[in-house]
Amino acid sequence: MKRATALGFLAVLVLLTVACPNNQNLVRQTAIASRDASIAILQFQNWEISAHNAGQVPDTDHQAVQTVLLKVATVGKILDARLRAVNTNADALTAVDGALSDITGIISTDLVKITSPQVKSGILVALTATQAALQSIHTMLSTVPKPTAPVAKTDFGHDTKHLTPGELAAN
């Protein structure tokens, strides 16, 4: 079961990576990352509930996991709402950074309460994949070239010939 879980979430990690081609709108990439993360986490949640019902996950871990998932889903909802209001790359960067910070905080503070290694590794893979996708988008948003000022066209469409000092003196 542990291998199955690891395999499933490893595949999701690949999915999150390949679903974000460089040539698409970065806001759309962020939305796709949010959607793919929601799929991965929903699958994990369904598995965890089944495992708990089968007596394979202790009650305390089950409560801790569901609390974490509730927080993660809330972060996802906030991210989606912010993406709907994005007008600029700076807006998108703010939305991504907020979600990235929240997910990083959840990984560092909330997962310590989970004692079952199998459950912990499953949720860690799902959250780390989400974190990696957001980090990748953060990097792309941060490196988008800023628009440059239009170059003044002074030759009015004609080839400009630069005169040498000698030619200038002769004219």
Add this chain to the structure above:
Amino acid sequence: MDPAQIANLIALGIQAGTQAYAAIRAAHSDVVPPLEDVLAQADANWDQIIANANGQLKPPTT
């Protein structure tokens, strides 16, 4: 590993493979889903996770 676990492993592998294939195909397609469609799918999943979690965290009724 018992047969049920092997079957579960195969099912997960097929599911993951199908999703990865769909994602690769979507990534290389000229047809890009509208942003609102993607966000609506994400929101529906997040809502389901929230509903499931609230259902699990609810104290048992006596």
